[in-house]
Amino acid sequence: MNWNTIRSGLVNTAVAAGLLAGVAGAANADDKKLKIYLSLSYSGNSWQSEAANIVKALAATPPYDKAIELKEVISGTDVQAQISAYESMISDGAAGIISFPVSPTGLNRAIRKGCDKGTLFFMYDGTVTEPCAYNVSYITAGFGENTAQALVNVLGGKGNIFLSRGVPGNSVDKRHTDGAMAIFKKYPGIKVIAEYYGMWSDQTTQSETAKALAAHPDVDGIWAQAGEDGAIKALLATGSKKLVPVVGENSNGFRLALANPAYQAAGFKGVSSGSPPATAGYAFKLMMEMLTKGRKLTTHNIEYPLPWVPAEGVKLCPGDRFENGCNTFPAGKVPDSFVTEVFEANLLPELSLVTALDGKPTPGMTIQPLPGEVTAAPDTPGINCQKCNGNGDIYALTKIKATVQP
């Protein structure tokens, strides 16, 4: 090494130090930025990371990129760990916390403490029963009962079915299943011959469905929560020429299968509905409008519209943007387990595929204002309120009508 390189090295170091100082100065100026925390329970599946990516992308979209400082914290499935994370965020002076809550009730005390200190809490998808928090979710929109009716319609009111449930002891799983059973019970011809837990995971759903198929090859239809792509793979793996109708959630693999002419010919039908990751983006924008524009919300429980895509509604997206109501991606572009509901034309025009996959903002996009109206979610005990009564028929159908009578 000669003197010149050493000198240039020194100069570089000095320049770098200067830059660092500049950055540090800028960091001080950042103190005026709003502190927002994104608190995840865990990030172990596509759904979780897509939802988080959408929030991160929106936070980096102008003008929010200048207005806020977003920090992501993953605390795992342990309630105590998320309580601890909330406490840290609150004492760090968080203006808002946007979160996927690990428990509908266990976090209430920590949330209340935060509300008392002026922190705004927005929950997406999962809900909490603490009244000072805001819940933005599709849960109350009736995934269970609507998909159950769709299956009953396809089966003509009679047949043997499987229930592929989520995680045992989970309130979302219970709400979905209660809704579905409210419909199935009306039809004496519908028999639930197997009920198992797929843990909202494709692989577990696949192996549990395979077990159920071994016992009951005579199944006529499957009602599935997330993980439905595994149920289809289990059906295909039996090598049988005949497929059965499946209703399930929003994986790309499921939507592609619904649109597959060969499968349709073998008897495969169904509806894709359920939990949309885009909810997180809507919740985030609502929270930001409250923080930056002084928006007032009349209700703490906001319902996100339930996606509803029957086989004929599957529409491939040619590019990476939302175009003409497209809702599915070509095979190979995203994994089968990718949850497709990452676009929402009216609420979230800022999004594109890169927002969901990489958490990067769509180039050239700025934040668009939300519509003034929100849909209030009905009170559902144990889901979004603690000491309340569900009013009226909480399992009333909204997406589909019964075409067969019991």
Place this chain on the structure above:
Amino acid sequence: MNAPVSNAVTRSLLRRLLGNGTLIVAFIYALLFTIFASRQSDALSQTSITDLFNNAAPLALAAAGGSLVVLTRGFDLSVAGVVALSNVLMATQVGEGPQQALLGLAVVCTAGLLVGAVNGILVAYIRLQSIASTLATMIVTSGLALLVLDAPGGTVPDFVADTLTDSAAGIVPVAALILLAVVLIWLLLRRTDWGVALYAVGADETAAGLAGIRTRRVKFFAYCLAGVFYALSGYMLSALTATGNPNAGNSYLLLTFAAIAIGGTSFSGGRGGVVGAMLGAATLTLLQKVLFSAGVSSFYTGIFQGVVMILAVLVAATSDRFASGRRA
């Protein structure tokens, strides 16, 4: 002639100090706390300290119970099931008021004692492998928890939730008092015949048997007491979360053992103790806060947790080796 003697004395004192896993973990805790306090301005505030104790208490109680079994060279996986069972019982079966709170305490402790007794019979008397039989009882008890409550819900009486997470006389966190009580009880128990026998059985069961110790009974009681501690852990968790969750125990399974190991209890039996395990649990919950305040990127939090876990055990083991001479 004096110098070498005093030298030897200091060396043996040093060895005793270093060989004490409890002191090592106390040191690690103090170190982490210093980092935490330097990064977060309100770390020494009343609420922050109460939060720390509240967060640590459930895991600390579970680890205290688990360490009793580990001292006998056993593994007790039933902790996950008992914590969940005790939590759902508290959320569904107990009413408001101090009397009901005591009744609830009695109910969950009885449940814990029963599960512990079953474990004790299976391991000490029928001589099944501890890890296998407690795996079975863990699965059975978590099934029972699901039967008591099939989705998160129920309400833990406000009396329990508020009293146990508050501060006594506005100064000392109630959780701290409870943990202190457990420590005192343990220090007493350790001096009883059973306490002495527990270490003897863990160190060498055959020798302990030859020395006239009723090894089966000693082990049986260890499992029973462990069950009660897990139930207490579920009780504290109920107070912390104020609700029931049939899956509440899942995360306790592995964390409990991590806390025990960090606390300096040897998995080959006979060394360590309850206090270390409780400090180990406190260290793990403090680590959550430290990593947060250090701004560790969320995805990589796990890596830091794992590395700290290994390092803590390594520090304890190395000093232990140093303490017991060159060869270990």
Place this chain on the structure above:
Amino acid sequence: MSPPADTRGLRRAGLGSDVWNAIALFGLTALLIIASRWISSGFGGWEQTKAILVLSSFVVVVAFGQQLVILTGGLDLSIASVMTIGGVLTFNFVGASPTALIWGVPLILLVTAAIGGLNGIGVVWLRVPPFIMTLAMGIIVYGATLGITGGTPRGQASPALSALFTASVLDVPLVIYFMLAITICGSVVQLGTGFGRRLYAVGTNPAAAYIAGLPVRWLTFLTYAISGASAGLAGILMFGYAGGATLTMGQAYQLPSIAAVVVGGTSILGGSGLYIGAVGGALLLTTFSTVISSLGIAEGWRTVIYGLVILLALLVLREELYLWAGQLVARPVPLRQPGEPAAKPDA
């Protein structure tokens, strides 16, 4: 936890009890499959047997490494994460390409073996207790996988690997032949090679094995590396089965891998047990869970029954019973070298 002296002597006389255990497990599995016809008309046939064999293949593969580790007195709690990283790496880097499969699979097995090897280094040379070393490694590997993938593993399904599950010869899916091959190879490694036989000596009494000149450290290290590789292989298989990989794919196999080994008659204290027993344990437990999940009862009861069944299996498959059965049929084959101490030294 160590058995009292009297049964130690008995056990040394008849290691055949391990063989009896395995036979009993396979017998129980067969009986249960036949008996399950009364629970559901679809049960009791070849279709159900096929499904059970396919589903147990993952546990059978994972259990090979886990059993070796437990045999030397350790425990591997990192297999869930290692399985996941095995599947995720295959998904990301091998995907649909058959040529990538040829170099990719050995490479991924090497990576997972290296992770297992790190466990080995921690346990053997740094003397971290296996429980903690592997638990922490599991957390670290999971964190790394999360970081590498950003939460969403991306890649393509591999038709070649999926063919293991979809293609059949003589109405037997390929993966079942594969499992059979693994079982045979595993048993040969364990019983027919010096490596396998030495592991028994290490597990029984590491100090004595050391004095006898065995490379105790390297042997122990190797079991962890093998456990990593077998978890990686199970992850690759799982990827073939599901046609994709997620970050939770290994989670369901951590406790079953230990349960299969322990129900299969391997002592958690090390030194005794056979891989074929763990295979039997895997089959029996998978069969039970299949049958129980077809019972139309609440999940809580299913869980309770599953736990009780494990307990019952442990009670029924106790060593004393085989010793007794072995004495009835006489002449058990001693696998252990005579004169080798059966007792583990107390630490």
